Amino acid sequence: xxxxxxxxxxxxxxxxxxxxxxxxxxxxxxxxxxxxxxxxxxxxxxxxxxxxxxxxxxxxxxxxxxxxxxxxxxxxxxxxxxxxxxxxxxxxxxxxxxxxxxxxxxxxxxxxxxxxxxxxxxxxxxxxxxxxxxxxxxxxxxxxxxxxxxxxxxxxxxxxxxxxxxxxxxxxxxxxxxxxxxxxxxxxxxxxxxxxxxxxxxxxxxxxxxxxxxxxxxxxxxxxxxxxxxxxxxxxxxxxxxxxxxxxxxxxxxxxxxxxxxxxxxxxxxxxxxxxxxxxxxxxxxxxxxxxxxxxxxxxxxxxxxxxxxxxxxxxxxxxxxxxxxxxxxxxxxxxx
Amino acid sequence: xxxxxxxxxxxxxxxxxxxxxxxxxxxxxxxxxxxxxxxxxxxxxxxxxxxxxxxxxxxxxxxxxxxxxxxxxxxxxxxxxxxxxxxxxxxxxxxxxxxxxxxxxxxxxxxxxxxxxxxxxxxxxxxxxxxxxxxxxxxxxxxxxxxxxxxxxxxxxxxxxxxxxxxxxxxxxxxxxxxxxxxxxxxx
Numbered sequence: 001x002x003x004x005x006x007x008x009x010x011x012x013x014x015x016x017x018x019x020x021x022x023x024x025x026x027x028x029x030x031x032x033x034x035x036x037x038x039x040x041x042x043x044x045x046x047x048x049x050x051x052x053x054x055x056x057x058x059x060x061x062x063x064x065x066x067x068x069x070x071x072x073x074x075x076x077x078x079x080x081x082x083x084x085x086x087x088x089x090x091x092x093x094x095x096x097x098x099x100x101x102x103x104x105x106x107x108x109x110x111x112x113x114x115x116x117x118x119x120x121x122x123x124x125x126x127x128x129x130x131x132x133x134x135x136x137x138x139x140x141x142x143x144x145x146x147x148x149x150x151x152x153x154x155x156x157x158x159x160x161x162x163x164x165x166x167x168x169x170x171x172x173x174x175x176x177x178x179x180x181x182x183x184x185x186x187x188x189x190x191x192x193x194x195x196x197x198x199x200x201x202x203x204x205x206x207x208x209x210x211x212x213x214x215x216x217x218x219x220x221x222x223x224x225x226x227x228x229x230x231x232x233x234x235x236x237x238x239x240x241x242x243x244x245x246x247x248x249x250x251x252x253x254x255x256x257x258x259x260x261x262x263x264x265x266x267x268x269x270x271x272x273x274x275x276x277x278x279x280x281x282x283x284x285x286x287x288x289x290x291x292x293x294x295x296x297x298x299x300x301x302x303x304x305x306x307x308x309x310x311x312x313x314x315x316x317x318x319x320x321x322x323x324x325x326x327x328x329x330x331x332x333x334x335x336x337x
Numbered sequence: 338x339x340x341x342x343x344x345x346x347x348x349x350x351x352x353x354x355x356x357x358x359x360x361x362x363x364x365x366x367x368x369x370x371x372x373x374x375x376x377x378x379x380x381x382x383x384x385x386x387x388x389x390x391x392x393x394x395x396x397x398x399x400x401x402x403x404x405x406x407x408x409x410x411x412x413x414x415x416x417x418x419x420x421x422x423x424x425x426x427x428x429x430x431x432x433x434x435x436x437x438x439x440x441x442x443x444x445x446x447x448x449x450x451x452x453x454x455x456x457x458x459x460x461x462x463x464x465x466x467x468x469x470x471x472x473x474x475x476x477x478x479x480x481x482x483x484x485x486x487x488x489x490x491x492x493x494x495x496x497x498x499x500x501x502x503x504x505x506x507x508x509x510x511x512x513x514x515x516x517x518x519x520x521x522x523x524x525x
Contacts (some may be wrong), residue, residue: 007420008455009439014412015459018405024478025365027493111395127511138467203406211439213509215487215502216434230383269507281486283499288506318499 053207057304072330077134077171088328090115098336100167104160105194105336111153118326119145120184123153125176126267130181131172137161173333180267182323188238190315194247198310201248202230209289216285228300229257241321254303261296270319276312281305340403347395355388362404366411371433372484373415383418387411435484440514465515476501477508
């Protein structure tokens, strides 16, 4: 799949920022910054009290802001009225604290379900948030804490400048559209017979499926295969939303097809492994394609394995699923020094 | 030797600059070149090409991060050699897998805008990476800047290899969505 267009892409990655190029050489777990919560909270509250709302901001028409953002983002952000808490779908999002230090700003957002129990220790914002400031920044947001007693999740967001310069943020607007919860991680072993299942395999031409992507250890797998497994009645459902739908043997590969339901809604995903005795047999590649409804994904895993060895092998899997997606619109705007 | 001192040697046109640079970052550069090129001799020559490029670039250039600078030169020289050998067209080597994987980030049936400069595209990718949690970003850069195999990344981070594959697969999908939203692609 070599072409000029991905040549440009690969070359562009050669121009990544020095910071990311060097950062990747230090594979360490993310450490939480030793911010002093109380001090940060005090700083945030002080600024909230001091913040003035410009006259124009009283007219909080989203469309007008979008237009303004396109033309003059700094100005638009300055006009945005302060709003420290927002409730939608019975879920309340509140700014807990905010502070800035040098080229990094942090803020914490507290989430509480006022009606049901949709906020739990697995709550995920599903990449559906945007952070707007008047300047170009990099940043991310992740779950920091969960209090089971009050059902409150706290997310920590970190923002920093692209070039190490001090931040002069003014106001920050955090908008969120999806909250995913009930996430579950499952590791499980299939008790069935690979050999028996492989005998029942049915195939479909590769032209009939809509490929989502994949990876491989060797030459591109796609060019090697002209067929994919046809899904059958589930052989195994290790967890709701994931099912083993076919096993087959073709072109020297054992092929294992797993269906992940509702990937766009629940972000279901996972990985399967093959064990020969206690030895982990490496997976040679995976190709993913949409199901008929285009809401779920079939992922076909390739294992380089002789047919004779099938009887000695067992299949295990690691899966991540979720059970609750809440869609809405939550937005807070607050000043940071 | 401190980076600034090495850069000063380059600016003074002192050949010891090359020795100092090679001693300090030569092994890093060799790893990058070897990840892209299967032939060790080719890889070694590309490291030499990168050192020569550094010699030609300084002055007038004064890199802020010498290590990143020379790693980028090595990556560039190695990819250039790979293209010259037409190895990609023969479909061999580990590098082709990186090309294959990254093609997923391109929108189906759409072309990258011809007007979009490489640097501009890099800035968009930088912005996207800035939104990722640090580990996901590091894994992405390890794979697509350094061409590191998934097994090696998994070992470095203490992950299962499958987790690295899954993480990369999902990051590529998110990057594709991000670039689509950013209007990087031309309409069909």
